[in-house]
Amino acid sequence: MAIGDLKTDKGIKDLNSYLADRSYIEGWQPTQADVVVLEALGKIPTPSNPHVLRWYNHIKSYDLKTLPGERKAPVILSSNNSANVTAAKSEDNDDKDVDLFKSDEEEDAEAARLREERLKAYEEKKSRKPAPVAKSSIVLDVKPWDDETDMDAMEKAVRSIQMDGLVWAASKLVAVGYGIHKFRIMCVIEDDKVSVDWLIEQIESFEEFVQSVDIESFNKL
Amino acid sequence: MVLCNVECLEKISNYLDVSPLPLEMQENVVVATKRESNQKIEGFSTIIQSLIENSKHSDILGVNNETKALSQQWLEYAVVCINYADTPSNAKKVLQELNVTLTDKTYLTGTKKTIADVTLYYALHSIMRELTHQEKAQYVHVSRWFDNMQQEEKLRQQLDLISFDLLHLFL
Numbered sequence: 001m002a003i004g005d006l007k008t009d010k011g012i013k014d015l016n017s018y019l020a021d022r023s024y025i026e027g028w029q030p031t032q033a034d035v036v037v038l039e040a041l042g043k044i045p046t047p048s049n050p051h052v053l054r055w056y057n058h059i060k061s062y063d064l065k066t067l068p069g070e071r072k073a074p075v076i077l078s079s080n081n082s083a084n085v086t087a088a089k090s091e092d093n094d095d096k097d098v099d100l101f102k103s104d105e106e107e108d109a110e111a112a113r114l115r116e117e118r119l120k121a122y123e124e125k126k127s128r129k130p131a132p133v134a135k136s137s138i139v140l141d142v143k144p145w146d147d148e149t150d151m152d153a154m155e156k157a158v159r160s161i162q163m164d165g166l167v168w169a170a171s172k173l174v175a176v177g178y179g180i181h182k183f184r185i186m187c188v189i190e191d192d193k194v195s196v197d198w199l200i201e202q203i204e205s206f207e208e209f210v211q212s213v214d215i216e217s218f219n220k221l
Numbered sequence: 222m223v224l225c226n227v228e229c230l231e232k233i234s235n236y237l238d239v240s241p242l243p244l245e246m247q248e249n250v251v252v253a254t255k256r257e258s259n260q261k262i263e264g265f266s267t268i269i270q271s272l273i274e275n276s277k278h279s280d281i282l283g284v285n286n287e288t289k290a291l292s293q294q295w296l297e298y299a300v301v302c303i304n305y306a307d308t309p310s311n312a313k314k315v316l317q318e319l320n321v322t323l324t325d326k327t328y329l330t331g332t333k334k335t336i337a338d339v340t341l342y343y344a345l346h347s348i349m350r351e352l353t354h355q356e357k358a359q360y361v362h363v364s365r366w367f368d369n370m371q372q373e374e375k376l377r378q379q380l381d382l383i384s385f386d387l388l389h390l391f392l
Contacts, residue, residue, distance in 0.1 A: 021365045021385065023327050028372035054325045061332035 003076050006040045012049055015041075018076060019051040023058070025076065031069030034059045134191040139184060139216040140200070144209055147179040154183055154209040161202050165193030184216060225265040225304045227251060229343045233269060236339060236376055237276035242268070265304075266296035273336060281336045291330040295337030303344045312348050316360045323362035327369070334370075342370045346380050357385055 003018060004011040015037070019025075026033040038059050045052040142158060144151065151173060159168050171185035189196070200213045227244045230251060234241035242253040242262075253262045253271075262268050270293075273282055283289035306312040319341075322329065329337045349357075349367055357364045368385040371377050 021361050021368070023365055023369040028369055050324055054327065057325070058327040058332045 006037070007042070012041070012045060012052060016049040016051045019055045023055070025074050026069075030059060030062050030067050032067055032071045033069060033074035035064050035067060036071065036073055038064070135188055135221040136191055136196075137186065137188050137219045137221055138196060138199075139186050139218075140203070141174075141214040141216045142183040142185065142203060143176075143211045143214070144180065144182070145211050147181075149209055151181060151183060154206070155185075157206045157209060158183070158185060158203055161199070163194060165190035166199070188221065223304045224307055224344045224347065225251070225299055225340075229340070230265070230268055230272075232343045232378055232380075233336075233339060234272055235378060237272055237278055237281070239272055239276045242272075244268075265300045266293070269296060269336060269340060281334075281339070283330060283335050284333060288330045288333065288335060292335040292337040295329050295335075296340060299337075299340055299344055303341065306345075306348060315345075316348070316356075316363055319366075320360045320362045323366050328366070338366075338370055339376060342367065342376060343380075346383075349383055350381070 003014040006012060006015065024030055024034055025037050034055075038056065041052075041056070045056050047053060142154065144154060155171060167188045169186040169188060171183065173181040174184050176182050187199075189199070196215065196218070200215075203213045204210055227246060230244055230253075231241045242255065244251055244253050246252075251263075251265050251268060253268045254260070255262065255271075262271055270282070273279060283292045302311070302318075303315050306315045326332075328334050329341065345363075345367065349363075352360075364385050367383070371380075371382055
């Protein structure tokens with residue numbers, strides 16, 4: 001895995017996923033490689049990158065100058081720079097058995113680039129020809145507490161739930177008896193983007209109006 | 222079967238370079254007998270603390286009062302919760318709790334390895350060995366911590382190295 005410029009958001013995101021299952025940049029103890037990355041980072045990472053933040057706090061707790069290892073840019077930072085890569089490669093030979101992952105990465109840098117390119121081409125091709133989107137049409141029954149519940153306000157509240165892949169359609173009031181109506185509304189969702197359970201939870205969160213929500217019918221489109 | 226057992230304590234004594242005390246199980250409670258005084262020490266966490274007292278590694282309990290308190294609480298957690306994690310549902314709960322704790326920490330008590338990490342490593346080894354790759358990815362913080370712990374040979378002793386290579390999950 002190569003990490004781009006740490007000054008950019010993408011670079012930090014890459015670092016975040018790199019550190020998700022690692023405690024240190026290289027190996028199993030703090031080294032100068034950690035220090036180099038720490039300095040390249042420059043600022044305190046935001047909580048939106050929890051793994052970087054944890055690593056940052058951990059490395060900060062050491063006396064940076066006393067950490068072992070040679071001061072050089074670690075392999076993951078310098079994969080674009082061929083001179084650095086070869087230097088790092090010869091270093092890596094001593095602990096090849098531990099660093100299987102990384103040495104593989106370097107040897108396959110060319111192959112990886114090729115694959116990236118093909119992937120990109122494929123993505124482009126795919127984006128031109130959109131895959132069919134799975135949609136469902138749902139009819140929901142929203143039941144009020146009693147006959148004094150403001151049904152107009154309820155409708156407004158329900159329709160106020162807006163998100164990508166969710167389209168509200170026709171609605172009507174259905175008499176239940178004793179002057180109580182239930183509110184029946186139709187909607188169309190994209191299965192990948194909207195979960196029905198989530199939708200029902202959202203509607204039920206309007207506790208002042210809504211007693212319960214039932215699925216009246218559920219049809220795949 | 223409980224997880225905080227005699228075997229676990231023997232491994233800890235080895236790690237701390239102290240000769241293990243004679244240990245026995247009495248109704249799920251480990252009991253150690255002190256050699257000189259023939260005095261009995263009961264309980265997992267108490268035995269570990271007396272082992273540390275006799276060792277040259279007194280700082281493994283923590284370097285300041287806060288980490289000392291934290292590591293002792295983790296020892297209690299080991300006895301109360303991890304001890305019974307030999308059933309799948311308990312193991313799941315323990316792993317979830319640990320995963321949350323380790324989200325923003327490298328070691329259990331912060332940035333230094335303490336006796337809590339050592340103890341939990343031994344106690345959890347049998348659980349971690351049985352996890353599927355999906356579960357290892359699910360508890361990624363526990364996996365990272367465990368993977369980092371097990372690299373120390375002195376700590377690992379005869380236990381096997383567990384693979385945490387999650388790469389193939391993402392290919």
